[in-house]
Amino acid sequence: MSRIYTWVCCFVALMPGWAAAQPVVGAATPIEAVQRFHEALKSSDPETAILQLAPDLVVFETGFAEAHPRAYADNNLALDLAFAVVTDRRIVEQVERVEDKIAWGLTRSELTSKPGTDPIALRQTETMILRQYADGWKIAHIHWSAHPFERD
Template sequence: MQRLILVALGIALVGIPAWTAASDDPDPVAAVRAFRQALETGDRVTALELLSPDLLVYESGDVDATRADYSAHHLDADLAFLAKAKVSVLRQSASRDGALASVTTQSRISTPGGDLVGTETMVLRLGAQGWRIVHIHWSSRRATKRDG
């Protein structure tokens, strides 16, 4: 009986995405971190796995109304941008109400063209596959002396 349970557990773990299996912290902040890491390392597949099909992205006045829209119009540019950038999280907070959570992040983004201060809000929903990002709102501005 124990062998059967171990085999079943092993089969179940094969279907879990690497970002989930590697994380001992299955919370919405871990999903946001995994998404950022996927973008920074150029891992398009993992980035898309963490996004809900009904994703809504607001960025610089543009709107991507689904995961497919974001994948077709902005994901590659985000991957290219972050490949040349260094992101340092300045502040991050999260709140959760059942199967919904929000994670807000302020970061300093160092790029060859100068430093930026970015703000990010992500709304996530917990489902059978774990936390998935359903909404992203990004904005940024040039860093100033008052930002340090």
């Protein structure tokens, strides 16, 4: 009996480490994928940001297009990470629609600079199209546009 008890105690003691070593599971919902992406940008975590992207990702931003996750990672991801760190993002409106294995999310937000950084005040619109894969929802298309606004 004591040998079984010892094995059970060892297994329970090791379980948290085993659970932490498991790979990140894909997003259960489209909005979760969008939130994970933005949280990764905010925390300067490019690996987690890229994990939220579909293999056929296309990004439209200020008239430019990135037609693959690697192109986005090589060209604009570092800028988006740096921008997210110095701004606060307040969601004004967010709408999601899911139809089978395709979803879209529309977000209107205000981006403002954090104290001690260069002044920024932008109203942003964001469209994300997501696709459901075996490992969860992934972002297949991002379209961002923004314009300045006067802060109160």
